[in-house]
Amino acid sequence: MAKTADRSPRAAAESTDSGRSRTPPSVLQSADRALVALLSFTEQRPEWGVSELARHHGWDKAVVQRLLTTLTGRGFLTCDSTTRRYRLGPAVSRLARVGEHSGVLPSLVRPVLARLLRETGESVVLNVPNGGGYRCAAAVDGTGPIRYTALVGALMPGHAGASGHAIFAYYPEAEIRQTFGATALQRFTGTTLTSVEALLDRYARLREKGWGISHGEYDEAVTAISAPVFQAGTIAASLTVIGPSHRVTGAADRIVEAVRAGAADATAAFGD
Known part of the structure; x- marks a missing residue:
C-alpha cells in the first residue's frame, strides 16, 4: 500500500493539539478536533471510550466528553448506554451516501x-x-x-x-x-x-x-x-x-x- 504522507488521526491530532502555537491561525481548533475525533473511528478501531480517546490524542478528558456528547447529539456518533463506548452514527452514513451519489x-x-x-x-x-x-x-x-x-x-x-x-x-x-x-x-x-x-x-x-x-x-x-x-x-x-x-x-x-x-x-x- 503506497502512502505519500502520514495522514493518520494521531498525526493530525499532534499537528493541531500538541500546542496552540502549532495550530494555524486560519483553523478553528474546536472544529478541527471534532474532525480528528471522527477520523479516529476506523474498521480496525470502530469504537472508543472517552478515556481511551483522550489518552490517544493527549486531550483533556472533560473536553473529549463534551466533544463526543456534541457529536452524538448531531447523530455523528452513537453511545452504548451500558458500555458508554461510542461508534459512528447515522449522520456519517447519510453523508457517505451523498458523497457517493455526487x-x-x-x-x-x-x-x-x-x-x-x-x-x-x-x-x-x-x-x-x-x-x-x-x-x-x-x-x-x-x-x-x-x-x-x-x-x-x-x-x-x-x-x-x-x-x-x-x-x-x-x-x-x-x-x-x-x-x-x-x-x-x-x-x-x-x-x-x-x-x-x-x-x-x-x-x-x-x-x-x-x-x-x-x-x-x-x-x-x-x-x-x-x-x-x-x-x-x-x-x-x-x-x-x-x-x-x-x-x-x-x-x-x-x-x-x-x-x-x-x-x-x-x-x-x-x-x-
Missing part, C-alpha cells in the same frame, strides 16, 4: 485515469465495492479499434477478475468466507476462480505484490491488471487497466508499473 471519488481520480490512458492506450476503470461484487464508478475507453468498454454503474461479480481481487484481498478472511463461501461461485470461463480457497490464495499473492493480473476470468478475451486504492487505511476501490489479452499480456510489465503508480496517486487523492 460522484466525489470519481472526480478526484479522473486525472489519474486520463494519464493511464495516455500511458497505456488501454481502457482504465475505477471500481468500488458493492456487496459481494464491485461497481464501475468511472472509466475511460482505450484508443485502439479493438478495446474493452466499461459501463459506469455496471455491477460485476467479485470473484471473477483482477478488479475484484484487488478489492476483496483486503477484506477480513471471515468476511471473505461469508461473502463467497455461502453459495457455489459461478464459472464464467475456464480460468474463473470458483472456490474460496483459490480466492484466498490469489488474495495472499496480490497483497504481497501490491497488484494482481487476471487472464480471461470473466471474459476469456480480456486481460486485466489491477491495484488497490485506499482511503484512510481502508480499501476503497481498485484501479484497473483492461483490454484485449494479446495486447495487455504482452505489455504487462510496463502496465503494472503504470497501474501501481496510478493507484498510489488515487490513494493520495482520496486523502489517505
Whole structure:
C-alpha cells in the first residue's frame, strides 16, 4: 500500500493539539478536533471510550466528553448506554451516501485515469465495492479499434477478475468466507476462480505484490491488471487497466508499473 504522507488521526491530532502555537491561525481548533475525533473511528478501531480517546490524542478528558456528547447529539456518533463506548452514527452514513451519489471519488481520480490512458492506450476503470461484487464508478475507453468498454454503474461479480481481487484481498478472511463461501461461485470461463480457497490464495499473492493480473476470468478475451486504492487505511476501490489479452499480456510489465503508480496517486487523492 503506497502512502505519500502520514495522514493518520494521531498525526493530525499532534499537528493541531500538541500546542496552540502549532495550530494555524486560519483553523478553528474546536472544529478541527471534532474532525480528528471522527477520523479516529476506523474498521480496525470502530469504537472508543472517552478515556481511551483522550489518552490517544493527549486531550483533556472533560473536553473529549463534551466533544463526543456534541457529536452524538448531531447523530455523528452513537453511545452504548451500558458500555458508554461510542461508534459512528447515522449522520456519517447519510453523508457517505451523498458523497457517493455526487460522484466525489470519481472526480478526484479522473486525472489519474486520463494519464493511464495516455500511458497505456488501454481502457482504465475505477471500481468500488458493492456487496459481494464491485461497481464501475468511472472509466475511460482505450484508443485502439479493438478495446474493452466499461459501463459506469455496471455491477460485476467479485470473484471473477483482477478488479475484484484487488478489492476483496483486503477484506477480513471471515468476511471473505461469508461473502463467497455461502453459495457455489459461478464459472464464467475456464480460468474463473470458483472456490474460496483459490480466492484466498490469489488474495495472499496480490497483497504481497501490491497488484494482481487476471487472464480471461470473466471474459476469456480480456486481460486485466489491477491495484488497490485506499482511503484512510481502508480499501476503497481498485484501479484497473483492461483490454484485449494479446495486447495487455504482452505489455504487462510496463502496465503494472503504470497501474501501481496510478493507484498510489488515487490513494493520495482520496486523502489517505
